Amino acid sequence: MHAVSHPEQNKSRSAADIDEFAFIERIRRKAGQRPSSAEALSSEATLSKGIGDDAAVIRQHDGRDTVITTDMLVEDVDFRREQTEPRLLGHKALAVSLSDIAAMGARPRWALMSIGVPQQIWDSDFVEELYEGIFELADRFDVKLIGGDLSLAPEKIVIDCAVLGECSTGNAIMRSGAKPGDRLYVTGSLGASAAGWRLLERGARLENKGEADSETRAVNELLLRNLRPEARVGWGLVMGRERLATAMIDLSDGLSSDLHHLCQESLVGAVVNAEQLPIDPLLIRVCGRRALDPLMLALHGGEDFELLCAIPPEKAARLPKKVDGVPISCIGEIKEATDGIQVAEGPRVWRLDAGGWEHFRREG
């Protein structure tokens, strides 16, 4: 559940991008939403967190909370039909919402898919293959598809995926709990999805031939990082169960933007150590000759769907090295709000702007 779709993909859009957070703030005020902690629970399930986090939390009364999120993918904004395959698209539509549930430290349990497709898509195998992609991923995490809506749409495909998850009462990890002194961690690696997206936009396409050379395989893998991203469900469960993180968010908009969101909700600042960023090795290998800057992709590229979290130093020793084969890296530290959000790159310290990708893209 993020406010607007991946701004780095709105390349055909005007510069007047949606000011999502101002708008969400306005909605939040209008909705008269309570702040994040849920006191005064009524005799019925109670909303404990609404608009402004990765997912909303509904407090049940048997020791569990229900966590719910919804994400919409729109053709030619979030994906292009000619760049992907229906199975991959189905996978991604679900993965994006699974990632939000993981970012709450909850276990995904149920999904509802609303799908709008033009008539000619309906008349093909597209929707069935799309569902195959959905079911394949859902089965992997034992998520049940319990409903949705299937509709004709005039020209463009649209997919909205709601996922419900569960966690123990009060164990949902918000964006708002980070404290100065907490270490900043990120799962997996950064930048590969954004690199893949750039290559797609330059015309690269998936190669399904087995005998491809290592260069082709590397490009293929980058494209798949964008077209078939993985949600860090296992890491989310560990974080939630062990109460390791004080704040967590998934990287959908890009590290720079999402770190800003986390800091904004937690009322803190942060410093990121450029040398510690787990830049994807594939990316380093492929970027050079393609005039892509790995550091910029890691900082500003969107759709990594890794988890970014704040962890108190005394809990860092309890972190597993890997979950489901995916490592975790310390990339910096939470600071006071007055310190702002900065990157330390060797002797240089510079301010990390959210949406730096926009700037980067105009240069790049």
Place this chain on the structure above:
Amino acid sequence: MHAVSHPEQNKSRSAADIDEFAFIERIRRKAGQRPSSAEALSSEATLSKGIGDDAAVIRQHDGRDTVITTDMLVEDVDFRREQTEPRLLGHKALAVSLSDIAAMGARPRWALMSIGVPQQIWDSDFVEELYEGIFELADRFDVKLIGGDLSLAPEKIVIDCAVLGECSTGNAIMRSGAKPGDRLYVTGSLGASAAGWRLLERGARLENKGEADSETRAVNELLLRNLRPEARVGWGLVMGRERLATAMIDLSDGLSSDLHHLCQESLVGAVVNAEQLPIDPLLIRVCGRRALDPLMLALHGGEDFELLCAIPPEKAARLPKKVDGVPISCIGEIKEATDGIQVAEGPRVWRLDAGGWEHFRREG
């Protein structure tokens, strides 16, 4: 939560309409969904009903069930921008899902709205007015907006609304419990929404002038029945709390189609008495000179969002006359499956086909 959007509105579509139910059956099989009754509940919340009803039911463990539905409205399929107003559209997007929750006999509690809009819509007051319509209706039923997604879309507006509700454990009313001998009841009146839609398609527009004559006011009211439908939340609560209905569905596709859905899930037939149908008085008044047939509109017109339910004769006396000012009418009886689904109109008895609207429309 219905499988495809209102087929009567897909007037620009080819005849090869989406065969929603065959498809949903295929998905249901693929999903390995259990049948409706939830035995063998695990220690966690359990799915008790999935695809194929108005909403899915998740069994909690503190005496309550969570009910969830999602509905997508797509521009130029479900609505036309030039026929409506943003506030009305927001109202309708929420009302459609509230109606599904009502049809389960549950209380709506929370909503998530995913909204995709083109840039020029974003740059106007449209989205804010849309939210005003959403909040106005949500407040009326104490429903909290807890999240969603706001996205750019290439050309057409799309709105997907998920609503979560609650009911006592086991009290959710499925489509599948009707028994031969049950009486068939419908809330409110029929046909006005479909008449309104027809008038809109013929070019009628809302008149906001106060001094309109009675004819103009009647047309206005019909248009509003389509553009700002009411969900029968109060009736749904009564049905769920008192366990009055053995089966229930909301009228989104039209009485003929939705009665078929109910009978199909309950493995029964039915007879509808044409004379007992609560045809909307407005419609009788306006239809004559406009070559609209009130009976056909009442039988086949979609988007009434009234509740259709099966009630055992011994419980009929416990039915309140009105809820929130809305009456209820006995319109027929549940029969054996072998009797099929029929209409008794004076001495004539004829078979009621689902999707008769299609046929009707071609004639009309």
